[in-house]
Every structure is written in C-alpha cells, then in structure tokens.
Amino acid sequence: MTDLVKLTVENSIAVLTLNRPQVRNAIDDAMRGELMAALDRAANDDAVRALVLTGEGKAFCSGGDISGMKQRLQAAPGQVAFNGWRRQRRTHQSVAALHGLPKPTIAAVNGAATGLGCDMALACDFIVASDAASFSMSFIRRGLVSDGGGLYFLPRRVGLPRAKELIFSGRTVEAQEALTIGLADRVSPADRLVQEACAWAHDLSRGSAAALALSKAILDRTFETPEEQLFALGREAQAICYTTAEHQDAVAAFLDKTAR
Known part of the structure; x- marks a missing residue:
C-alpha cells in the first residue's frame, strides 16, 4: 500500500485524508482501493468512534481522474460498457462503505468538492465546509450523470427542485450558499477546519x-x-x-x- 490516502487516529477520531494533491485529490482505481481498505479499518477498529474525511492541499476532491476516463475510452468498443460497469461497481462499493460506516462521519471540505468529490462529501452524515470550500455537481459538463450517490443523497439534503437545478446546471456553490441551502451544515475558518470537525465528531460519538x-x-x-x-x-x-x-x-x- 502507498500513501494515496492517510488514516490517523487521535482521541478516538479517525481522520482520513485523500492524498493526491498534485491532481487535486482526483480518485483513480489505486486510490479507490486504498480508500476502501482505510474505511474497513476504521469501521472495525473499536478505538475509532467517528471519522472525518478531508483532502490534502487546496482541494477536497476534484472527482474521478480525467486521465483514467481518457484511457477507458480507448478500449475496444465492445469492452467500454462492461469495463465501465465493473468500475462503477467499485465506485459504488467505496461510497457505500463510507455512507454505511457504523459510526458518525463528517466531511471536512477544505476546498473544491467536484463531481465524485461532491458525491463523497454528500455520502457523509454531516458536512463542514471551510470558508474556501466550493461544491459542484459537474458531471453534466463531461456528458455524464452523478455516479457516486449524488442522485440519491443530494435531494435528501436540499430538496428535489434544488437538486435538479444543481445537477442540471453543474454550477459551483460557494461555502456560504452551501450553508444557506443545506448543502453544508457548518462553515469553519480554513485554518481550523479539521480541528473543528474533529471536535464536533467527538461530541457526536460520546454515546453508546x-x-x-x-x-x-x-x-x-x-x-x-x-x-x-x-x-x-x-x-x-x-x-x-x-x-x-x-x-x-x-x-x-x-x-x-x-x-x-
């Protein structure tokens, strides 16, 4: 295993950091595998009471790796659909592992959460956005639909008409608007984001x-x-x-x- 994701535990709170800052933490197949392994460790470690998900560097997660998309399209025409189906299964498994983690989860969104990155934030129980955060359901710009659960999670957060508007337009939502419409639960100064998310996670996980x-x-x-x-x-x-x-x-x- 490399360090495409980092998992640290302090005071019973696990901090899982997406760690490909050179590509704004875009998710490729290798990172997805490490993410699932880290989530499994956090889920099964009794010392972990809650989990905070964040990104290394200036972005939370820019979504799926575009270079991987180009490579997929170079496959033989008869293989594109089935290869895509298999990859989507792995994507859904990782999102399901995050959403179904039997402990409170908080997305500490430190920068842009775009496409699949936005979906992953939505898969968490709560979202704390830094004042530098932004959200975009950008799939429409790539001729795609949300493939990381956003079609399920987003309407439950912001209501169906608002979800349609965000998905159809693919526009960017800044932190304060995200708070206003219920896309984010709290906004925190960037330099205290993870600290405040961990403090909230500690409060949420004191019970049985x-x-x-x-x-x-x-x-x-x-x-x-x-x-x-x-x-x-x-x-x-x-x-x-x-x-x-x-x-x-x-x-x-x-x-x-x-x-x-």
Missing part, C-alpha cells in the same frame, strides 16, 4: 457505540421504509441495546445516583 450504529442504520433508510417496517427495525435494535454493557452500566449508574 451500539446505539449510534443501530440508529444510523435505521435513519439512513427512513425515507424508503414503510412506517411499520421502521418500527420493527426499531424494536429489533432496542432488543440488541438491552443486552449491551453500555445500557446496563447507564441504568445502574442512574439508579445508584437516584438512590442516594
């Missing part, structure tokens, strides 16, 4: 790890799940929580306090 993971898994299905099925998922999750040491210790501590 099991209850957090189960709540997130259910909340992420809220809009597609019928009411009774959602209640059933809640019942199952609560039954699991009843068995955790965190719940049992919390009940004992509460009863001990009230008995005094």
Whole structure:
C-alpha cells in the first residue's frame, strides 16, 4: 500500500485524508482501493468512534481522474460498457462503505468538492465546509450523470427542485450558499477546519457505540421504509441495546445516583 490516502487516529477520531494533491485529490482505481481498505479499518477498529474525511492541499476532491476516463475510452468498443460497469461497481462499493460506516462521519471540505468529490462529501452524515470550500455537481459538463450517490443523497439534503437545478446546471456553490441551502451544515475558518470537525465528531460519538450504529442504520433508510417496517427495525435494535454493557452500566449508574 502507498500513501494515496492517510488514516490517523487521535482521541478516538479517525481522520482520513485523500492524498493526491498534485491532481487535486482526483480518485483513480489505486486510490479507490486504498480508500476502501482505510474505511474497513476504521469501521472495525473499536478505538475509532467517528471519522472525518478531508483532502490534502487546496482541494477536497476534484472527482474521478480525467486521465483514467481518457484511457477507458480507448478500449475496444465492445469492452467500454462492461469495463465501465465493473468500475462503477467499485465506485459504488467505496461510497457505500463510507455512507454505511457504523459510526458518525463528517466531511471536512477544505476546498473544491467536484463531481465524485461532491458525491463523497454528500455520502457523509454531516458536512463542514471551510470558508474556501466550493461544491459542484459537474458531471453534466463531461456528458455524464452523478455516479457516486449524488442522485440519491443530494435531494435528501436540499430538496428535489434544488437538486435538479444543481445537477442540471453543474454550477459551483460557494461555502456560504452551501450553508444557506443545506448543502453544508457548518462553515469553519480554513485554518481550523479539521480541528473543528474533529471536535464536533467527538461530541457526536460520546454515546453508546451500539446505539449510534443501530440508529444510523435505521435513519439512513427512513425515507424508503414503510412506517411499520421502521418500527420493527426499531424494536429489533432496542432488543440488541438491552443486552449491551453500555445500557446496563447507564441504568445502574442512574439508579445508584437516584438512590442516594
């Protein structure tokens, strides 16, 4: 493994940094593989309570590597579609790993989040934008559609009409507008971006790890799940929580306090 992504852990918060600043952290196949491996490590490390995703240098992520797009188009006509399908599967696996991480995730968007980079920010639970950040669903400019989950995530953040406008135009949204329309949750000074994102991640992850993971898994299905099925998922999750040491210790501590 090289260092196309960097993963550090401090005070229970993992910081995952996209590390190809020379190409504005554009994602190629090698980086995608390292990203998935890093996400797997963070998901399965009990010492990690939350994850912050950011980019090295001036950009968050400029999207898919354009040189890779050119190379794909040079394949034999009979191979282009199937090769693309296989590559899209890997893209979707990496986005699903980020979106489905059983811990709070925050995108600390330090610069331009373009195309797939914007999709990846949207895949996180929360977005903190630096005052130098920008967002663009730029796929339309390349004759493409959003392939990293943006067609799913963006309407849930900003509403369907606004999502259509951003996707159809491919225009750039600066940090303050992103905050106003709900594309970002907070704006931070650039020199404190990761620090403030980590502090927020720490606040979000203080509770029971099991209850957090189960709540997130259910909340992420809220809009597609019928009411009774959602209640059933809640019942199952609560039954699991009843068995955790965190719940049992919390009940004992509460009863001990009230008995005094």
